[in-house]
Amino acid sequence: MIAIIDYGVGNIKAFANIYHNLQIPFRIVKNSNDFENISKIILPGVGSFDHAMQNLENSGMKEILNDLVLNKEIPVLGICVGMQMLAKSSEEGILPGLGWIDGVVKKFDNKKLNNMPLPHMGWNNINIIKKNSIFNDIDEEPMFYFLHSFYFECNDKSNIIATTSYGEKFASIINYKNIYGIQCHPEKSHHNGITILKNFGEL
Secondary structure (H helix, E strand, O other): OEEEEOOOOOOHHHHHHHHHHHOOOEEEEOOHHHOOOOOEEEEOOOOOHHHHHHHHHHHOOHHHHHHHHHHOOOOEEEEOHHHHOOOOEEOOOOOOOOOOOOEEEEEOOHHHHOOOOOOEEEEEEOEEOOOOHHHOOOOOOOEEEEEEOEEEEEOOHHHEEEEEEEOEEEEEEEEEOOEEEEOOOHHHOHHHHHHHHHHHHOO
């Protein structure tokens, strides 16, 4: 059973529709009492880092998520701001992140963008640099939809499993043990995004 975490931030319905169509069991989780029989976790996120972190804190689910992910090692997939929340901190805000993967969130350097706009918005390639079952059956040169101005900088580069270039190369998909993060929006990325969500659900 996949838990789609609803803490007031993220396109919950889109993920629910995808897993419904894939016939993979899921539950929209809104409080700490909804986690029974959960085997996977989707942590979506849109908007600003501090707003997302504060919403998660206010939801009362942060402690049980820490226990499930860090102690019980249940697989989790953080998406967009949900990925950035996996870091220790973000240049976008002042609140601490979850710290599940060693890294910080940084803003794109305008000097390296060569007049390209922020946010990074639209379709872009990901470059797979490390084999992982989450990539099973996606296109050879997959395109995904992005919308962000900040990126995750891993302190341990071995946690990066795919990169994308936008003025500079950045980590677009990361993995440490049972913890995954994806900067793009799989729910908006057609068959490649659906395939990644399917692969995560079948880990």
